[in-house]
Amino acid sequence: FNIPQPLERKTKLGDILSGIEPLFVDIEHQVQKDLFGETIPQRNMSLSNNNGFNDYFLFNDLRNGHSTVHSWDIIDTTDRQKTICYLLLKNRRKSIYGKLDGNPLSLEHFKSLDSSVTQEELNELVNINILKREEYCFTVSPNRETRLTEEENSVLKLNFVNRLIVDDLKNNRILKLKKINIKKTLSSLKQKNIIKCDEIRYDFKNTKISTGLFGINRIFLPSSNIFPTLVASDSNDYITLKEIKATSIEDYKSQFIEEIYKKGNYRKLTKNETCIIQGFPEDFILPGSRARWMKLLGNSVSVPVIEMLGKAILKTGVFDMEKEIAIY
Template identity: 35%
Template sequence: MKSITKEVCYVKQLELFHPFKYTYEKFDFTFIDLFAGIGGFRIALEELGGKCLGYSEVDKEAIKVYESNFKNLPEASLGDIRKINKLPFEVDVVVGGVPCQPWSVAGKLKGFEDPRGKLWLDTIRVVEINKPKVFIFENVKGLIEPINRKSFEYIVNSFAIIGYSVKSQLLNSYDFGVPQNRERVFIVGIRNDLEHHKNFSFPEPLEIKPKLYSFIEGVQHCSKFSKSKLAAEILFGEKIPRSRNRFQKNDELNDFFIFCDTRDGHTTIHSWDIIRTSEREKLICYTILKNRRKKQYGAKDGNPLSFEVLAQLIPKLKQKELNKLIEKNILRYIENEGYEFVNSKNSTGINGVYRVFLPHSDIIPTLTATGNKDYIAKISIEGCENPEEYKSKFIKEIYKKKKFKPISAKDAGRLQGFPDWFIMAENEDTAKKQFGNAVPIPVVYHLMKTLLNQVKFDQKL
């Protein structure tokens, strides 16, 4: 009995690394891979039995990686989507991750005014000319935000006009077996002449609850980790922050630490926590932190505070005390305005570190092409009865001893569901950028399998 349980656990563990290893369902269909990137869609569809007839990509570095991983005939490259017209073959499925920058904050939300936004028009055109049975397209959450609502409705209505029943849904990578909090909108179209074109429903979340330590190399495995339960008022005081997400329990310590001087919280690490500072210096810093956003001191979301203001807030304040904090690179003085933190932008972190996630965490935030300052601790922390002990232990055992690591390209690949056989770009930064741009493979796999079953594609024997 013990060996059987052990074997089941082992199989589940392997499924996390190789999401398709124990799947035997194969279907008979062909597809083309638009905006192919490094092949995330293709891996998922080929695992389900699909045959790729062509791919479209213009990024030369992505094409190198794509072609090193997949066997392609020379004519399989369809080139720039803007030049694709009637294909010399019939195709069952069209998939692709249409460029997302026009609909994201990082891309300045230009939508169809961005040349990359107009690629949706080419996508619609290619579908209309070639009339595949089904299609799946992926994009950022921003595409369905209120600011882009009209553009999104235009896209959906355009597909409906050319003969497709269209549905969309926001899917999170975490719900399909990888520990990444990555929400993406998936648009599914089924040709109206197919018998089951109105029956499609999106896949339900899997029962697998992944943890970071199962995917990241070189960190402590915490399968027997237990979290302490603490009252919400101990963790947050009088008010629980509205910014908390589904992965943060109100009666548990956070699974991550944020390095930030301009905000506070039970796992926020400030610059005055990690270098030698007196209680008096800490008081000065906290006074600035608590007052910098008050409207009486200015209209900014964070205002420099003058010596006169600080002298009213801090009894017997001396100029030399502020000068000492400037010497320690915690404060800086802005001419005619006052004192502010050197680390005055939230996402820049401190000393190149923004967040450190413990290995027992459920998730890492969304991986991006531009990268971030997120790290993974090599060990976990448990047995703490209050936030002060938790923070102190983290600084002493993890931060000071440098027991944390950046997310490597291989880590990023696994967090996107790429199998270990995948040949990534030789340059580490290029590989991380490409994985950040990629589609999460397990999401596509389970979405496509659901679609193939519901639309009644033939299964291979």
């Protein structure tokens, strides 16, 4: 069996959307640096270009690439507020701040990184919906006369020196097996005055990578020769018909935000476009409701890919009735 060779010419998203010819930005490879002056490593990813002029923009507060749009890029913020956000972004995954892959930081943590950070500044970032407060540590009262539920007892058994730490609870295997809702159980224990929060930490309000920001995960440009996997439940991925021509990474991102995002020059794929991507005829008969036709196309497979694989299998002669197939 020989795997089919890829096509010599890759179809651009613009060919499917409107047949426009994407603009080619010719720029020398540049070493890009972040806000802290550190080099941003180049990655050879399927959706990313080495020169940073990616064919899509990712809406996410947990990543920091050339074409990543953060909530503080969209919400009106000062340079100082942006600096604090980048401070959290750069340090939240460090193990010294917790056992999780991403950890909230306390005011003391922020001050250890930048002594000028104030409580008022963190409060303001919470007020404009970029950060959120999280109760991280709790003191356990020795008096437990109140009747407790099984879930509450399971959580309290994990206290160490009359303290409960959220990280320990989230990582505990027993609580996971029992499917205990940690947040709900802690809230119940607080109402019964059995525990009291003694440490507040701060994290980004939007911490789910797949959901993106403000209902958008990614927006793809017409020059893209790839589009994410179509799923039955639809997705938060969008396309734009507008091109961007820039001479620097900063201008590239700025143009996208001002000309495409803020002006609403983006939309979801239409039914016909989705059919073309999956290899169906444009006039393929499907239900009128987006939810119904997206479920059918999302659960389908790419027709041309299956056709090429089928032909490759036939070439092996496995279905040739004239050949004798030895059975062992």
